[in-house]
Amino acid sequence: MKIKTRQLPRTEEARKTRTDARWRPHPDPNPAAVGMRRYAGMVNSMACGGVFEPRNILVTGGCGFIGANFVRYVARSHPHVHITVLDKLTYAGNPENIAGLPPSQVDLVVGDICDVALLERIVPGHDAIVHFAAESHNDNSIANPEPFIRTNVEGTMRLLEAARKHDVRFHHISTGENVRDRPGHDRRYAIDASRLRAELGWSPMHTDFASGLRNVIDWYAEHRDWWAPAKEATEARYRAQGQ
Known part of the structure; x- marks a missing residue:
């Protein structure tokens, strides 16, 4: 850049x-x-x-x-x-x-x-x-x-x-x-995605929690260079603060 x-x-x-x-x-x-x-x-x-x-x-x-x-x-x-x-x-x-x-x-x-x-x-x-x-x-x-x-x-x-x-x-x-945290597992916050599908042509990449979570974990495991320096810097700062 x-x-x-x-x-x-x-x-x-x-x-x-x-x-x-x-x-x-x-x-x-x-x-x-x-x-x-x-x-x-x-x-x-x-x-x-x-x-x-x-x-x-x-x-x-x-x-x-x-x-x-x-x-x-x-x-x-x-x-x-x-x-x-x-x-x-x-x-x-x-x-x-x-x-x-x-x-x-x-x-x-x-x-x-x-x-x-x-x-x-x-x-x-x-x-x-x-x-x-x-x-x-x-x-x-x-x-x-x-x-x-x-x-x-x-x-x-x-x-x-x-x-x-x-x-x-x-x-x-x-x-x-x-704002305050929303109640855990409150079904009032569930999303009806039918309008997204109809108007924007959107569809979910993963339809079950297990495969979606596995995909996220695999991505982070394969891209350690993206997050490891930030993690190390944050942990060093916390150590310096006695945390």
Whole structure:
């Protein structure tokens, strides 16, 4: 992955051109296509029938587990979209997660979302910010809450201010950590997949728990290089904390 900062439009005229061009009629009324765009968080239906189709997006935390999967999804499914990944590369971020993606489509900028000067350089010219960057291991917040306040609160505020200043659409991604756990084995949460099958043509790869679990375990056993360094670094940090 080539690390570089993409040259972005600086002038009001360039930014206005980008803003005026980002709304246009949807070329494909297929509900399955629309559904996939909604899934990616990139669609906003308007009263006039148009949809939001960005050409340049900024993805924070794009080297993390969920962020990297989103980046790969967009790169694969929307090759016309340019992606700038902004990641601090802490314990949760690994540039290998986005390795192999086209350097002409994906840029990696190593930096902090709290860095106002950096945001002022890279936010202009983007159509949307997709904000994944966060401290998410809430057990660590008990011993050291400061990084959580700085990244999750201050960092998000800095991004929101930059998005407002430069008229950039903002998608904030969250996790289930901020709500209570659901009851175990509660059948109210079971999914009726009939609509997914009918509208998106989806079908499960595994239809029984045993084969699905076996496939997951086999994948991790065959890709030790993907998780072993992160595991060793995490265990070393816990040892240093006396845990």
